[in-house]
Amino acid sequence: MSLTLEQVKRIAHLARIETSDAEALSTQGHLNGIFQLIEQMQAVDTAGIEPMAHAQDLAQRLRDDAVSEADRRAAYQAVAPETEAGLYLVPKVIE
Amino acid sequence: MIHASLKELSQALAAKQISSVELSTLFLDRIERLNPDINAFVTVDREKSLAMARAADARIAAGTAGPLTGIPVAQKDIFCAEGWTTTCGSKMLANFVSPYDATVIRKMHAEAGMVSLGKTNMDEFAMGSSNETSYFGPVKNPWDRARVPGGSSGGSAAAVAARLAPAATGTDTGGSIRQPAALCNLTGLKPTYGVVSRYGMIAFASSLDQGGPMAASAEDCALLLNTMVGFDERDSTSLDRPAEDYARDLDKPLAGLRIGLPREFFGEGCDAEVMAAVRAAIAEYEKLGATCVEVSLPNSHLSVPAYYVIAPAEASSNLSRFDGVRYGYRAPEYGNLDDMYMKSRAQGFGAEVKRRILIGTYVLSHGYYDAYYLQAQRIRRLIANDFVEAFKQCDVIMGPTSPSTAFKLGEKAADPVQMYLSDIYTIAVNLAGLPGMSIPCGFAGGLPVGLQLIGNYFAEGQLLNVAHRYQQATDWHARRPEAIA
Numbered sequence: 252m253s254l255t256l257e258q259v260k261r262i263a264h265l266a267r268i269e270t271s272d273a274e275a276l277s278t279q280g281h282l283n284g285i286f287q288l289i290e291q292m293q294a295v296d297t298a299g300i301e302p303m304a305h306a307q308d309l310a311q312r313l314r315d316d317a318v319s320e321a322d323r324r325a326a327y328q329a330v331a332p333e334t335e336a337g338l339y340l341v342p343k344v345i346e
Numbered sequence: 347m348i349h350a351s352l353k354e355l356s357q358a359l360a361a362k363q364i365s366s367v368e369l370s371t372l373f374l375d376r377i378e379r380l381n382p383d384i385n386a387f388v389t390v391d392r393e394k395s396l397a398m399a400r401a402a403d404a405r406i407a408a409g410t411a412g413p414l415t416g417i418p419v420a421q422k423d424i425f426c427a428e429g430w431t432t433t434c435g436s437k438m439l440a441n442f443v444s445p446y447d448a449t450v451i452r453k454m455h456a457e458a459g460m461v462s463l464g465k466t467n468m469d470e471f472a473m474g475s476s477n478e479t480s481y482f483g484p485v486k487n488p489w490d491r492a493r494v495p496g497g498s499s500g501g502s503a504a505a506v507a508a509r510l511a512p513a514a515t516g517t518d519t520g521g522s523i524r525q526p527a528a529l530c531n532l533t534g535l536k537p538t539y540g541v542v543s544r545y546g547m548i549a550f551a552s553s554l555d556q557g558g559p560m561a562a563s564a565e566d567c568a569l570l571l572n573t574m575v576g577f578d579e580r581d582s583t584s585l586d587r588p589a590e591d592y593a594r595d596l597d598k599p600l601a602g603l604r605i606g607l608p609r610e611f612f613g614e615g616c617d618a619e620v621m622a623a624v625r626a627a628i629a630e631y632e633k634l635g636a637t638c639v640e641v642s643l644p645n646s647h648l649s650v651p652a653y654y655v656i657a658p659a660e661a662s663s664n665l666s667r668f669d670g671v672r673y674g675y676r677a678p679e680y681g682n683l684d685d686m687y688m689k690s691r692a693q694g695f696g697a698e699v700k701r702r703i704l705i706g707t708y709v710l711s712h713g714y715y716d717a718y719y720l721q722a723q724r725i726r727r728l729i730a731n732d733f734v735e736a737f738k739q740c741d742v743i744m745g746p747t748s749p750s751t752a753f754k755l756g757e758k759a760a761d762p763v764q765m766y767l768s769d770i771y772t773i774a775v776n777l778a779g780l781p782g783m784s785i786p787c788g789f790a791g792g793l794p795v796g797l798q799l800i801g802n803y804f805a806e807g808q809l810l811n812v813a814h815r816y817q818q819a820t821d822w823h824a825r826r827p828e829a830i831a
Contacts, residue, residue, distance in 0.1 A: 259704070262707050266691075266703050266704055268700055285705060292651045292725055293721070297725065303726040306540070326446075344682075
């Protein structure tokens, strides 16, 4: 398998990472090297093997539907790039 | 005092031979003197550290101290600590002052009364094996400053090796505690997945990430691990288990111990001098009463390929939170919302992090998910099953931690695949979720060599025992780099 330059740009867009043509070209080389390593997996017959998502075979815990955290909005918003009146500011998305 | 063990420091503090303020000052002064060259710490805050030391001294005076109260420790900069800049080695978080404590930090500060000396350098978002992907520049190996300390917990490793701290925290997703421990002549332990809380530990690959101790000896690691573990309702994968004292079995004799030697770890691909040191260590274990049996991990050669699907897939999801809205870097100029995301992430992440996000995005995307992500998860099962079979024949598995000693700065930086292969012996342990250690076992060309110990699930106490007995019989772990006195 080999990624085309167009595919690299498409993935970068999906990941929301702006990529110049020059960056995409060097990234393409690196990614194809990495995928060559990854391709070793394809030679293995894994029919009937249950995928392992996690090291511990546990069900998700449930907790009571009760307030457990203090209101620390001001502290958490203090680290935001831009806030106003308790809201996070971003460029306008609805005209 | 700078070479003392945690137990010795604990005794000295309890006997009032030294105060925590004096002890902390000793290490803070060393950091001030030696860190500009080694670059092990990215954040030091003398006033904050000394305030913790004063509080510890008050606890000692009041008779309410625990075994590690007042002992200084270095924190990998992946752990959020309230009021401390927490960067994860990234421009993305270069100005992020955490508003809360990770559970590990809270336990060490509030419960154990330890004194954090600062935050240690690391590969960006823990993605790397040399500490060269850090936004804050590479860390130098105290054993040879032209060489890497390993990664991603390279700053923690260099800090302890240079005695800028008596001990440190690390995290290990594919070898990030064990490989730098090996390259810097330290003892490092990655616990069983789920034993140490991941709350407040900035996520890389959530099904693999696990925090653990890095120190000069197994005994130090046991004491530090005692402060780090425990069920945490804030981590959905934290395990609710009875508490145990990881130092309880340190002195147990090793007679009858069965050591499994995977034939796949003793074949080609490992430096000959490294292998010689590892074999000599195993011979020492036989003198201590252990017997060796050959075992097989037939799918271990697939661990690197499977890891480089699973870890990037989880990372691409975890790192989507860095979008310039709630915290972290935002590009100074942008057009619409999408453009703000694209530019903030392009400017905030380094090259290796971007590569892994792209790999992850691709393997999770429509049409490729089955061929890559599910196939990797099936191989993960095969790798985990190999260990189940192997542990039917042995108590502990041994082999090299890293296929080479510390490599030169820049040597592998241009070739991601070569870099990835430096974790060839450590990654399978993370995929299976098992505990693993690296302990010093000799030198090759003047550089430290690590012996890897792999235990069955929850066998941390046993691993520490196996490591401690070796450290009672040998002095490799007590060797210090000449240049750091």
